[in-house]
Each structure stands twice: as C-alpha cells, then as structure tokens.
Amino acid sequence: MGRSRSDLVVFIAKRLVQLVPVLLGVIVITFFFTHIAVSNPCAIWSGPKASPSTIAACVRNNHFNDSLPVQFYYYLLGLLSGNWGTDPLFHTPVLPYLLTTFPETLELVLTATAMMIFVGIPLGVVAAASNGRIADHLVRIFYLSGWATPTYIAGVVLAIGLGPLLGVSGGDFSTATPPVPQITHMSVIDSIIALNGAATVDAIVHLILPAVALAFINMGIATRMTRTSMLEVLPLEFVKTARMKGLGEFWVLYKHALRNALITTTTVLGVTVGTMVSGTVVIESVFNWPGLGKYAYDAITGYDFAGTIGVVIFFAIVVVVANLISDILYGILDPRVEWR
Amino acid sequence: MPESLLKVEHLTVDYAVGAGTFRALNDVSLELAPGRVVGVVGETGCGKSTLGHSIPRLLPEPPAKVKTGKIIFQGTDLMRLPKWRMPGVRGTGIGMIFQEPINSLNPAYRVGDQIAESVRIRKLREHGLTPRVKPDVKGFDYSKRELPKAADVVTGPFIPPNVSQTLKTRSPPMTKEIHAEVLDFLRLVRINDPERITNLFPHELSGGMRQRIMIAMALSGKPALLIADEPTSALDVTIQAQVLTLMKELMEEVRTSILFISHDLGVIAEMADDVGVMYAGHMVEFGPVAEIFESPRHPYTKALLRSIPNKYKDEGVLPSLSGSVPNLSKLPDGCTFNPRCPLARDVCRKKPEPPLATLPPGPLGQVHKSACFFPEEVPTMP
Numbered sequence: 001m002g003r004s005r006s007d008l009v010v011f012i013a014k015r016l017v018q019l020v021p022v023l024l025g026v027i028v029i030t031f032f033f034t035h036i037a038v039s040n041p042c043a044i045w046s047g048p049k050a051s052p053s054t055i056a057a058c059v060r061n062n063h064f065n066d067s068l069p070v071q072f073y074y075y076l077l078g079l080l081s082g083n084w085g086t087d088p089l090f091h092t093p094v095l096p097y098l099l100t101t102f103p104e105t106l107e108l109v110l111t112a113t114a115m116m117i118f119v120g121i122p123l124g125v126v127a128a129a130s131n132g133r134i135a136d137h138l139v140r141i142f143y144l145s146g147w148a149t150p151t152y153i154a155g156v157v158l159a160i161g162l163g164p165l166l167g168v169s170g171g172d173f174s175t176a177t178p179p180v181p182q183i184t185h186m187s188v189i190d191s192i193i194a195l196n197g198a199a200t201v202d203a204i205v206h207l208i209l210p211a212v213a214l215a216f217i218n219m220g221i222a223t224r225m226t227r228t229s230m231l232e233v234l235p236l237e238f239v240k241t242a243r244m245k246g247l248g249e250f251w252v253l254y255k256h257a258l259r260n261a262l263i264t265t266t267t268v269l270g271v272t273v274g275t276m277v278s279g280t281v282v283i284e285s286v287f288n289w290p291g292l293g294k295y296a297y298d299a300i301t302g303y304d305f306a307g308t309i310g311v312v313i314f315f316a317i318v319v320v321v322a323n324l325i326s327d328i329l330y331g332i333l334d335p336r337v338e339w340r
Numbered sequence: 341m342p343e344s345l346l347k348v349e350h351l352t353v354d355y356a357v358g359a360g361t362f363r364a365l366n367d368v369s370l371e372l373a374p375g376r377v378v379g380v381v382g383e384t385g386c387g388k389s390t391l392g393h394s395i396p397r398l399l400p401e402p403p404a405k406v407k408t409g410k411i412i413f414q415g416t417d418l419m420r421l422p423k424w425r426m427p428g429v430r431g432t433g434i435g436m437i438f439q440e441p442i443n444s445l446n447p448a449y450r451v452g453d454q455i456a457e458s459v460r461i462r463k464l465r466e467h468g469l470t471p472r473v474k475p476d477v478k479g480f481d482y483s484k485r486e487l488p489k490a491a492d493v494v495t496g497p498f499i500p501p502n503v504s505q506t507l508k509t510r511s512p513p514m515t516k517e518i519h520a521e522v523l524d525f526l527r528l529v530r531i532n533d534p535e536r537i538t539n540l541f542p543h544e545l546s547g548g549m550r551q552r553i554m555i556a557m558a559l560s561g562k563p564a565l566l567i568a569d570e571p572t573s574a575l576d577v578t579i580q581a582q583v584l585t586l587m588k589e590l591m592e593e594v595r596t597s598i599l600f601i602s603h604d605l606g607v608i609a610e611m612a613d614d615v616g617v618m619y620a621g622h623m624v625e626f627g628p629v630a631e632i633f634e635s636p637r638h639p640y641t642k643a644l645l646r647s648i649p650n651k652y653k654d655e656g657v658l659p660s661l662s663g664s665v666p667n668l669s670k671l672p673d674g675c676t677f678n679p680r681c682p683l684a685r686d687v688c689r690k691k692p693e694p695p696l697a698t699l700p701p702g703p704l705g706q707v708h709k710s711a712c713f714f715p716e717e718v719p720t721m722p
Contacts, residue, residue: 235400236443237438237439237440237443237444238443238444238445238446238447240398240436240438240444241436241438241444241445241446241554241557242446243396243398243427243430244396244398244430244431244434244435244436244558245430245431245457245458245461245557245561246427246428246429246430246431246432246433246458246461246462246465246561247427247431247457247461248424248427249424249427256446259446259448259449260446260447260448333448334447334448335447335448335541335543336447336541336543
C-alpha cells in the first residue's frame with residue numbers, strides 16, 4: 001500500500017537528504033553574490049580611521065587576496081567544522097547568534113501561522129458557506145485588504161497606532177522587561193517555563209502586534225484557498241450523506257467538508273509559512289523584533305557576509321522543513337496518498 | 341387505510357438558471373403509508389430526484405426554490421420547520437441512499453467510523469442527549485418484524501427538558517456498544533468480514549461494496565422513511581442485481597417505508613407496492629404497481645411499458661417513444677405530453693393537463709389515479 005509507518009520514515013529521510021543539495025545551492029549562490037558584489041569589504045569593516053596595517057591584517061585573515069573558489073573552499077571548511085564566520089564589527093561568532101535569534105523569529109512565525117489556521121481557515125469556511133451573500137463579501141474585503149496592504153504599512157500602523165495602547169512605547173517590541181532564563185529563546189515559552197506570570201503577559205503583549213501584522217498580510221492565502229476548495233467540496237454527494245445522517249450544519253461543514261478541503265489548503269500553507277519566515281525581514285525591522293529577519297537586515301546593510309549566508313541557510317532549512325511538514329500533513333489528511 | 345407516514349401535497353419547485361427559471365416539480369402530490377414501498381419512475385430530468393431531495397429539504401437553495409406545497413412527515417409540515425431544526429428529522433426520521441456510491445462516502449474517514457457516526461447520532465437521540473424532534477420514541481428494532489415507529493419525529497421541545505437528569509442517570513452510549521452495532525449493520529447488508537471492512541477507506545472498496553455500506557449507514561439511523569434515489573443506476577449490471585436482491589431481502593427484514601426512485605420500470609415492478617409515474621415535473625399516474633402495469637391509464641405510462649424489452653419473444657423492432665422529454669424551460673402549451681401523445685387532440689393542446697383524478701377500479705379491482713383527459717381511451721391506444 002505504501003502507507004505503513006516505515007514508508008513514512010523512508011519518505012522523511014529521503015526529503016532530508018534532498019535538503020543537502022538545496023543547502024549547497026543556496027550557499028553557493030549567496031556566497032558568490034555577496035563576494036562578487038563587494039570583493040573587498042575590509043575598508044568598510046575596519047572603519048574610516050583604520051590604519052593600513054589593520055586593513056591588511058583583515059584582508060589576510062579573510063583570504064580576500066585569494067581567488068573566489070579558494071575563498072569559498074575556506075568558508076565551506078569553516079562551515080563544516082562549526083565555525084560559521086565572525087561578525088565584522090565585534091568579531092563575535094555568527095552561529096551562536098543565529099541560534100539565539102532564530103527561535104525568536106520562529107515564535108513570531110508560528111504565532112502568525114496559528115492565527116492563519118484558527119482565524120483564516122474558519123473565515124474561508126464561513127465565506128464558502130454563505131457563498132455570494134453578505135458574510136462572503138465581508139470576508140473578501142477583510143482578506144483582500146490584508147493582501148493589498150504593504151507589509152511596512154501594516155507594521156507601522158499597528159506599532160504606532162496600537163502599540164501605546166498595549167503599553168509598548170517607541171515601537172520597540174523586543175521583550176526585555178522582566179528577565180527570565182533564556183532556554184528556548186522564545187520569550188513566551190521561556191516565561192512560562194520560568195513560571196513568571198508577569199513576564200508571560202509582557203511577552204504575549206509584545207508578541208501579539210508583530211504576529212497580527214504578519215498574519216494579516218498573509219491571511220488571504222489561507223482564507224481564499226479554503227473558500228475555493230470548500231466550494232468544490234460542498235456540492236459533492238458525501239456532504240449530502242453527512243447532512244442525511246442528521247448532523248448539524250457545523251459538523252457537516254467542519255468535520256466532513258473542511259477535512260477534505262484542507263488537503264489543498266495545507267499545501268499552500270506550507271509554502272506560505274516558508275515565505276513568511278523571509279517576510280519577517282520587514283516586520284522585524286519595523287517592530288524592532290530581535291529575530292532572524294532583523295539580523296538579516298543588519299547583516300546585509302553591514303556587509304556582514306558570514307551573517308548573511310548564515311541567515312539564508314536558516315531560511316532555506318525552514319522552507320524545506322515547512323514543505324516537508326505540509327507534505328506529511330497532506331498524506332495524513334488524504335488517505336489515498338502514498339508516501340513516496 | 342392507515343394514517344400516512346409521508347404526505348407530499350401540491351409541491352412545486354422552481355430552479356433559477358441564469359436569467360430564467362424552470363419548473364422542476366409542478367403540483368406533485370404523493371402519499372406513503374407506513375411500511376409501504378412507493379416507487380417513482382420517469383425519464384432523466386423528469387424531476388424524480390428533485391422530489392426525493394426536496395422531502396428532507398436537501399435541495400440547494402438557491403438555485404432551487406420551493407414555491408408552494410407541504411411535506412407532511414408524521415403529522416408535521418417540514419416546510420414550516422426552521423432550517424436549523426431539519427437535522428433533527430434527518431437520520432432517525434428520514435434516511436437517504438444516493439445514486440453515486442463513488443462520491444457518497446467521505447473519502448477521508450474509515451468506513452467503520454462513518455457508520456459509527458450515524459449510530460452515535462441515533463443513540464444520543466434515544467438517550468435524549470441531543471435535540472430531536474420528538475423525544476420519547478424508542479428506536480426501531482429491525483430484528484423483529486413490526487411497523488417502524490422509530491423517530492416518530494417532530495413536535496417536542498427543541499431542547500430536551502431532562503438533559504441534566506439524563507446525564508446523571510444514563511451514561512452516554514459506549515463506544516464498544518456502537519462498534520458492535522456497526523458490525524451488526526454491516527452483517528445486515530451481507531458483509532461477511534465486517535471487522536476488516538470497518539478499517540478500510542472508501543477508495544479501497546468496490547462500487548457495490550460502497551453502496552452496501554451506504555445502505556448500512558442509512559439503516560443504522562433506523563429511519564422511519566428511507567429514500568433510495570436511484571441506488572443501483574451507477575453500478576454494473578451484475579452488481580445492480582446483487583444490490584437489488586439485497587434491498588429486496590432487507591425490505592422483508594426491515595419493513596421500513598421506502599420511497600424508491602428509479603428510471604427502470606423493471607426495478608420498480610420488483611420493489612414497489614405503489615408507483616408514481618412522472619413526466620416533465622408532473623405526476624401523471626399514481627397507484628398500485630400491479631394495477632398500473634396491468635392497465636395503464638396514461639399514454640406515457642403505456643408507452644414506457646411497451647418499451648421494456650421482452651426476453652423470450654422476438655417481436656422485431658422494440659417500440660420506442662418518439663421525441664424526447666421537453667425542455668423544462670420551454671414546456672409546450674396545453675398538456676405537457678401532447679406533442680408525443682398518440683391520443684392528443686385539440687383540448688390537449690389548449691388546456692393544461694387535469695390534476696390526478698381517481699379512476700374507477702381496473703381489471704384487478706384496485707383504484708388508481710391518472711392525469712389524462714381521456715384515461716378510458718388508453719387501453720385501446722395505437
């Protein structure tokens with residue numbers, strides 16, 4: 001049948017192996033783009049008052065006099081041995097910093113994804129159930145306005161308009177207030193682990209607006225896909241069968257119709273979550289959220305090659321894993337799919 | 341004459357298509373006594389499926405619109421119930437089997453779970469835990485042959501008055517019980533290894549098996565009325581015969597009332613006690629099957645009966661009815677059947693057909709109704 005548990009393991013293993021060439025490609029592209037665009041950033045890194053000997057040392061340390069393939073060889077060697085390069089300004093290693101900022105972004109993206117799932121999908125169901133009537137139009141207005149809003153506008157409006165109401169002033173949403181031990185680097189989860197109520201509330205307050213902004217602009221995809229596939233599913237005979245069992249409309253819609261409509265929504269949602277991670281670059285900069293997106297922005301504007309490539313590697317991993325998860329969910333939702 | 345279980349009175353249904361509308365059902369009336377099987381027969385597009393779907397109010401509105409008429413089920417006019425109360429009638433009151441077994445099971449759930457859901461709904465209603473239309477009716481026991489009294493539906497308060505009490509005194513139906521019932525119903529439809537079947541998904545079953553499961557599912561709600569909408573039309577001929585035999589046996593065992601919709605006169609003759617013949621949204625003849633087959637009193641019925649092939653005789657070319665069902669949005673003037681009717685004369689082309697009128701007893705001594713101007717001329721029809 002191709003649907004046993006061992007098939008699933010093989011399927012996941014295969015997809016993870018595919019991750020290797022994807023990562024290699026991503027690394028090659030970013031490495032050569034950054035190094036061709038700015039072939040010798042040592043003058044910028046060392047600052048305007050640096051002595052020629054400092055710059056020369058910088059060039060030597062970073063192999064900038066060697067040919068590009070040789071530089072790439074050195075970089076790859078470092079990457080494999082766990083040395084992902086250093087920050088040009090403070091000479092701190094990149095990898096630990098990536099590992100602490102990534103969970104912050106993940107927290108933001110997962111919260112936004114949850115909002116898309118628990119708000120966006122039901123909205124799609126409501127729209128499909130009232131196809132062509134007033135509720136359908138209201139839902140459409142809602143998600144189209146999300147779609148049409150540029151990311152930074154949604155962010156700025158929420159940060160300036162609602163931020164003060166929640167007690168977050170100056171548009172700085174990085175949670176710092178009551179310090180709790182950083183275990184997962186997701187502020188909400190860390191505060192819950194520390195059993196610190198005040199910190200938890202504070203973390204949620206800081207999280208909610210960036211997450212809403214991120215979810216609002218991406219909501220349309222979930223809602224629209226759900227609506228379209230619900231409209232395909234609702235005229236099918238098994239929906240009538242469900243009604244004829246004596247089930248109420250709620251169960252007909254959510255247990256029988258949505259279960260089948262979700263199959264397409266899940267695929268699209270997987271792609272969206274992947275792109276949403278890179279979409280955090282703008283949102284995190286607007287809200288001053290200490291995550292990967294903001295780090296990406298800082299790294300690119302600061303000619304931080306190691307940081308840029310590191311961020312891109314993380315983005316690539318997230319995209320692949322998000323798609324893998326959506327493929328697994330697809331198979332769980334649709335029993336006709338075989339693991340291949 | 342026992343009190344009727346279902347009475348459809350002057351039902352008229354319009355469909356809005358594009359800018360225009362057409363009349364799918366025109367003043368259709370029908371009566372079904374408890375324990376009887378009523379067949380509805382007609383060509384494709386004559387409105388028989390619309391009739392079947394309109395009884396449990398499954399018609400998609402829009403485009404469909406019920407203009408006039410009553411659907412009196414166990415004394416309650418379903419058309420006057422608010423839509424949100426209809427689920428209380430479905431399942432335990434009215435069950436339905438659909439035409440396409442391929443699509444009528446949910447592809448995402450295991451067969452056993454789908455039947456269990458239906459059993460659970462009935463059990464909850466029997467325990468008074470979910471709203472249903474008439475609370476204190478017991479489920480109908482199919483193992484004993486008696487007239488179904490299950491879900492004598494509709495009139496009780498929407499929220500059962502004794503919810504808190506029931507919750508304390510009776511535990512809700514156990515999963516084990518439900519599972520056992522699921523297996524029972526699978527055995528009822530002659531499935532030999534029900535344990536294995538419950539764990540399968542619909543796509544792992546053949547069309548005939550799926551239709552058996554549909555039948556089991558509809559019966560597991562123990563409905564007082566079962567509507568079978570062309571249950572065998574989408575199946576292969578051999579499977580058709582199997583499913584029909586099964587349904588015939590089940591009718592003996594279960595003795596529930598059935599509204600059997602089919603385009604196949606042979607099937608209707610096998611299954612039904614009464615038959616209604618439909619043409620272009622009208623009910624043109626209604627009465628006991630034997631009587632109608634013996635002496636049809638509407639030219640359309642007569643023509644239909646003539647076009648059944650006879651296995652044993654070689655009579656040359658099979659007579660067929662010339663012309664086709666008229667476009668429902670452009671019905672002819674006068675009687676809708678007049679362009680194809682060999683008996684048609686001036687009055688048929690001018691006046692719309694008369695309502696169903698009771699005729700004097702026929703050769704078998706039973707009465708039936710016809711909607712023809714000249715029913716007495718039909719036996720001598722050329």
